[in-house]
Structures are given as structure tokens and as C-alpha cells.
Amino acid sequence: MANQSQEIDQKKLDELQEKVVTDVAGAMGLIMAYMGDRLNLYSALAEIGPATSAALAKSTGLAERYVHEWLSANAAGGYIEHDAASAKFSMTPEQVVTFASEGHPNCMQGFFQAVVSTYIDEPKVTEVFRSGKGLPWSDHNGCLFCGTERFFRPMYAASLVDAWIPALDGVRDKLASGAKVADIGCGHGSSTIIMAKAFPKSSFYGFDFHEPSIEHARSRAKDAGVESNTLFEVVTAKEFPGSGYDLVTIFDALHDMGDPVGAAAHVCNSLAAGGTFMVVEPLAGDTLDENRHPLGQIYYSFSTMICTPASKAQEVGLALGAQAGQKRLTEVLNKAGFTKVRRAAETPTNMVLEARA
Template identity: 60%
Template sequence: MGSVRPVDQAKLESFMGKMVGDMGAAMSGALVIVGAKLGLYKALAEIGPADSKALAAETGLAERYVREWLAAQAASGFVDYDAASGDFTLSPEQAMALADENSPVYVASAFELIASAYIDEPKITAAFRTGAGVGWHEHHECLFRGTERFFRPGYRANLVQSWLPSLEGVVDRLRGNAKVADIGCGAGASTVIMAQAFPTSRFIGFDYHEASIKRAREAAKEAGDPANLIFEVAAAKDAPGGDYDLVACFDCLHDMGDPVGAARHIRDMLKPDGTFMLVEPFAGDNIADNLNPVGRMFYSASTMICTPGSLAQEVGLALGAQAGEARLSDVLREAGFSHVRRAAETPFNMVIEARA
């Protein structure tokens, strides 16, 4: 048994302060879901400054609940409180993050995604003991809703404006009559955005998860049912067809059990001069590079969702959500891509271009 190290009281107090802060954050996440579902943030942004009575009247909700919710939001720093007037307000910055679903920084939906980690915790805890996987389809449905709504603002802000233009010659093809596959498309947010932006090209979204494809078809209808867009149920290694000008994977290759096999199949789907666009969570190549707030979020999500999902499939390579550019490039080169480069990045994503 090792020697007992003395406790530094100042360090203990600092650490406990951090833990209390994290406990408050973990608890307050549920209230963000409540506020988003009930339209409290949107209503406060529209009518504020307002007290609990005014906000309850505006939303048709019970005032006593609204009062307590507002106090919690103010304590979290999610809304501002004026002690003199007793009114609460959303600053323009808070409104962008919590009230405007079209904002590029809207994050309220992330908390529904996070809720799935708590709901599914017993399954993941059991998997720690057995080493078994937990498939995407085995998670609570709030994961699927939260993922769609969390990723859509980032795709809307970056995909057409910067990510696709960062790829050599791809936008010119898309303005013509290109054929595009979105592998692992989930609820179709990325596919719909591309199809709307390039109406003369054809887009097919593939995902193994039937419920996600059903939701993707609903999303397409909500977007005006573009004639150049279809969704089909198919796993990455089984996606049919060929002669694609562009194949894309958005935040999903690391979830696959056999990413090398999937990438090899994607290479075979492409025209000889076609492009594979790989969008993955931003990460450095070493753990030390990722010990930051973004890495904290992605490592946690990877523990609860991505790694178990990969382990539930054949091969079970379990890249994890923080694989990093070097490891992802190794996967692509092993799959037969000779040209691999980082084309673009944001604080949350990196975009890798690969060609045969």
C-alpha cells in the first residue's frame, strides 16, 4: 500500500468548487430541455423584460413553476435578472444560444442529446463489465431528436458556405448534375441542406437506422420535398450504386464498427475523380491536446454513445469521437485513398478531403 499523501486544503476547496459547479450544470440541463419544449426562452426573448407572472401569462403555463424556473435560469447565468424591478431578460447572446433555432450557435437541443446519456446509463454501465457494445438503435429516442437538432445549426452555418467550397472542384460539380451520397445521414439534416443548395444535383441519404430514415423523409417534406433528394435504409458497407461525384460522412465514421471497410466501400462508390468528404469531431492527435471543454464534451459523448456503438458492430474498431486527424488519415489510406488532407475546420469539426 502506497504512502498517504497529505491533503492540500486550498486545492480541495478549489476542486469541490468545480464539482459543485458541475453538479449545478448537470442538474440545470433538464431545465434547458423544459424551457425549449415549452417555448419559455422564445417567449422571454419576445416580451422581455418580464417577471414570472408576465411570462406565465404569455406562455399559458403555471406561474409558480415559471417563477422557480426563472430563478434557476438566472442562477445559471442563462438569463439576466434585475433585482430592482424583479424582471428577467434574455440578452441577444443568450437568445442566440437558447431561443433562436435558426442561429448558428443554438445549443438548447444539445441537452436533449445529453439526457439520453443519463437514461441509457444502466446499459453502458453493464457494457463496462462485459465489453459488449450498445448499438445506436438501442438508445433512448431523445438521442436521435437531440442529435438532429444539435448538429443542424452547425451544418447550416458551415456546410454550403465553407466546407464544400474547401474541397477541390466540388462546388462546380454540384452546380451541374452531380450525384451525391450522404452515408450515415441520420435524420437527414446535412442531406437536406445540400439538396436545397444545389437543386440540379441528386442526393441520396443512407442510414442503417430505419427510424432515422423515417425522420429524414419527414424532414425532407418539411423542407418542401425537394425532387432531387431521396433517403434509403442501408448500412455504410451496403450502400448501393456507384459513379458518385461526392460521398460524405458527417460525424459518423468513428461510430462505425469497421470504418476501414466502410471507407473502402465508399472509394468503390466514387467515380475515379470523385471526392470523399469526411466531417468528424474536432480533435488533436493526442489525449493531452484534447483536455479542454470541447474535448471533455466529445470524450464523454464517445464513452456513452460512440464507442459502445462501434463495439456493437462487426470488427468493433472503436475509433472514438476524438480519433484525431492522424488516426483518421490512417484509416482512409488503409481503405485505398492516396490523397488525404484537412480541408477546413471549426471549433467543433474538422473536414477531411480524400481522393483515390
């Protein structure tokens, strides 16, 4: 066995074991939270609580013994409250926001859904480690597509129109008076639709090569009442049609592309004179050592399971990874023809780059 001859430092071992046990508790807490969402347990408890397990089981139509065990796991993890005297369970306002407030920027259910998707697809990813092949975005289970939308949409709703677009040089005024915008790798179209609602005089084109996502985006646009200034099309990032765009955006998708340089070069050619390319990417430092923290661990892990295999499944297969960092991303954008690249904004999880020719 490796390192068997080396002496074990008991203190270091205890610390590591403690961390791993905390992580395992988190992994189990996450699957409890995911099931609570699917079974509407949190929203029901938020509505009727404080409640006994019997009352919650009755209101959700679920089997009481399972509901009781689920409540106990959640109470042990601090996800809900328990009053021993009355045997009732309840949720604080903070717990309601985190587990039961769909669309709230602090609701974590989309995040949980995306993590669960990686567990479901683990056998496929393990296999590409052996084969060296890629795993196309389209080969993942549907949990990923919905989880991605659910996780990102509230952040876009909170930041895109009020913070990110105003941080770009002269872009808000152009959009307000009527501009042409392309959103590449738009997925379910959350970002496209949010912009289309905020800037009704502008035209928004959402492009993605994943057909089910584009169909979903079209139906979302209809529900949101922005059909008249949005158009969604199935096409790759290197082949999207049109020219004279005032703004082209890519939200959390450049690093998923096989040929991000080729895609960015196509963006560069499609822009109107003075046009802007907005690239939203996961927040990261430029080196692994800068990314050695929980958020870095989360992003590198998603990157291992989803982003790196997605890029390797496409032509070139550059596999930038979800923690490429601004320096590497700037190199890609420079190679594609953008001479001016700057960080226009950031959130605790993402950076917004502005690139101009």
C-alpha cells in the first residue's frame, strides 16, 4: 500500500477524518434536500409548520414513517427546526429561503439538482476517464439541464440588467434605444429572456446546439411574453447566423465549448463596429493554488463531471475547464481577435468579462 511505511500523524488524520465526515454529512443533506424539493416537503412545512410528522404526512399525502425519518435527518443537519416538547418541526425564514423559495437568489435547489445529476451520470464519466473520449452535453440526464437553469436564472435576474450590463461601456444605452443581441450557448434561454423583457426595443437571438434546450427556451419565451423580440435557433457557436450584433453574450458556456477560440473568433466577426462581447465565466484565480477553497472544489468537480468531457466531445476539444481564470480566458479572447479585455463585474461566484475588437 502506498505510503504505508510513513508514520501517521494522528492529529492530521483526525482533522482529515473530521472534514470528510462533514463532507459526507453534506452529501447526505443534499440528497435529503433534493428529495424534499421533489416531494414538496419544504414548501408544505413552510406553509403549515410548526407541524408534527403526522400532520406533514397528511398534508403532502406521503407515508408518515418516511416523512418522520426525513424530518429527523433535516433537523439533525440544521436544515429545519425541531421542538422536542411538542414534537413539532418548523422552518426559520432563512431555511425557507434556502430550501423552499423558488426563484430567490439564495434558493439552493437548482444547485442540488445539478449535483444530483453528476451522481446519476457518474458511470458515463468514469468510462471517459478510461477511454479518453468526451461526453456530450446532450448525453447527460435531464436533471442537469433543469438544475442549470434553476441555479443560474435567479442570479441573472438579480445581476444581469441592474449590474452587469451597466458595467459594460455604453451597452445599456444601446439596448434601451434598440440593439441587436446574440446569446450563444443560451441553454434554456434564461439570460436571453431576462434581457428581452428589460429591453423591449432590442432584438435577441438565442443560439445553442442542444435542440431540447432551444425548444424549452422557445416555450419559456412564450410564457414570459417576449416572443416578439426573441428568436431561438439550434446552431453551434461557430456557425450562428447574422452580423452587425451590438452585443454578443456567452453565459457559463465558453469553457464548455470544444473550440472556444474558434467560437470567439466567429463572435468577433459577427459584431457591429464598436460592438461588445460579454463573457460570463465561473469566478477563478489563475492558478490551482488560488482556487483551493470550497467554491474551487465545487467548480473543479463540476468541470470534471460535465465541462471538460463536454468540450472534449467537440472539435478541437480544448477543455479549458470551469476554473480557467481570467488570464487564460484573456489569451483565448486575444487569439480570437479581441484586443481589449477587462473584468467589468463580478459576483461571489462569477466574473463578467468585456471584450472588444
